[in-house]
Amino acid sequence: MALELFGGQNSGIGGGEPSIEGDTPSFLLPGSGNDGSAGNDGGGTTGDGFDASIHVGRDKLNSDGSFRKKRGRKAGSGGNNSPSGTRTKAQNTASVEGLTRILAILHVGLAAATKTPELVLEDGEAENLAKATATVLTEFDIRPDPKVEAVIGLVTAAGLIYGPRIYLITERKKEEALERQREQR
Numbered sequence: 001m002a003l004e005l006f007g008g009q010n011s012g013i014g015g016g017e018p019s020i021e022g023d024t025p026s027f028l029l030p031g032s033g034n035d036g037s038a039g040n041d042g043g044g045t046t047g048d049g050f051d052a053s054i055h056v057g058r059d060k061l062n063s064d065g066s067f068r069k070k071r072g073r074k075a076g077s078g079g080n081n082s083p084s085g086t087r088t089k090a091q092n093t094a095s096v097e098g099l100t101r102i103l104a105i106l107h108v109g110l111a112a113a114t115k116t117p118e119l120v121l122e123d124g125e126a127e128n129l130a131k132a133t134a135t136v137l138t139e140f141d142i143r144p145d146p147k148v149e150a151v152i153g154l155v156t157a158a159g160l161i162y163g164p165r166i167y168l169i170t171e172r173k174k175e176e177a178l179e180r181q182r183e184q185r
Helices: 002-006 089-114 123-139 146-184
Strands: none
Touching: 089 123, 089 146
């Protein structure tokens, strides 16, 4: 009776003759492919649809009876071809140089704001601090957003250009105020 329901070349179900094992059609037997090929196709897929490279395990099924799939990659873990992948040595060197300038300017501004000239970093000190900071960022897998880096670069460049000018203007105005006070006496 099962041969009449499932069997025959012309049935179009399963792509072939039913198995002789208890009149079960071949497409329902484990280890036979739905495409008419039997066994493992070399890609890890068996006839029952299980693929070890994408499925969690045979014992883990969804509510509809299909195999549960493995989770995908984490966001940003696209490997070397992704934009957030590994940086080249030239990019790292440029980043350390930029960070060196930023730290030096930051310390000059901090020294001026607090009126403590001892806070100004020498070139070697700023470079050592930048290298140490870059190493920590690499170890903790922290990659600054390129937009943030660009904004910090702009602020740094503006600080290099306008910082000394603002200081000179402030000093000139102080001296002019002192001269006016002297003249009034």
